[in-house]
Amino acid sequence: MIRGIEHIGITVSDLPQAEQFFIQALGASVLYRIVPPGDPQQQVEGKGMAPLNGFPPEMNVTGLAMLRLANGCNVELFQTQPAVQDRSAHPGQPGINHFSVYVEDIHQAAEKLRTHGATLFEGPNDCFAQETGKGNQTWFAMTPFGVLIELITLPSALKYDPPAQHTRWIPQA
Incomplete structure (x- = not known):
């Protein structure tokens, strides 16, 4: 059912600076x-x-920017107002705030998380902006130990900004 980690989300105080680090260092x-x-x-x-x-x-x-890391998962960078301090915490704080797993059946995956003690947020939710497409959905859950997980399914094509040279990595079936 789970294919693998599709992306990680990181909240940063300066999005352009973080983008440059990921581009240049990674x-x-x-x-x-x-x-x-x-x-x-x-x-x-x-x-x-x-x-x-x-x-x-x-x-x-x-x-909010989506980056691709070579042949691995994607990285989603968030910048907030008020600006965050650079230290790990919940989605409104800097650092890794959630990880996403790609699923074929978002309802079945959500029920499995719920069965094992996760609290589900409202969902599933249709994706928006460049991620809009038939069946493209996300659903967030909080584990019993406080880690935020995003279930995601993207059966329809995504739209990419003109300078993008790669497509978003999706775990193989």
């Missing part, structure tokens, strides 16, 4: 920016995300 490439930094029209309010994944309602997402 050979990553930017696939797309759902929320380009410095574009207040594209910000995502925390109160809208809170019921989906526990994001602090008093914060806003001011930057």
Whole structure:
């Protein structure tokens, strides 16, 4: 049922700086920016995300980019307002805040998590922006020990920003 880790999410205080680190130090490439930094029209309010994944309602997402790491999982970078301090914690703090597993059947996977003590957030939720497509969905769950997991299924093609040279890595069936 689980194919593998599809992406990890990391909240940072400076999205352009983090992108450059991943590009230069790890050979990553930017696939797309759902929320380009410095574009207040594209910000995502925390109160809208809170019921989906526990994001602090008093914060806003001011930057959100998807990067590809060679032949491995993708990395999703978040920037928030108010800005975070660079230390690990929940999705509104810097550091790895969740990991995502690719699933074929999101309902079956969610039920398995629930059976093993996870608390599910609202879902499943249709993907948006460059990730929109028939059947493309996510669903977040909090483990009993406080780790946020995102279930994701992307059966439809994604849209990539013009300079993207790679496609998003999806674990093989």
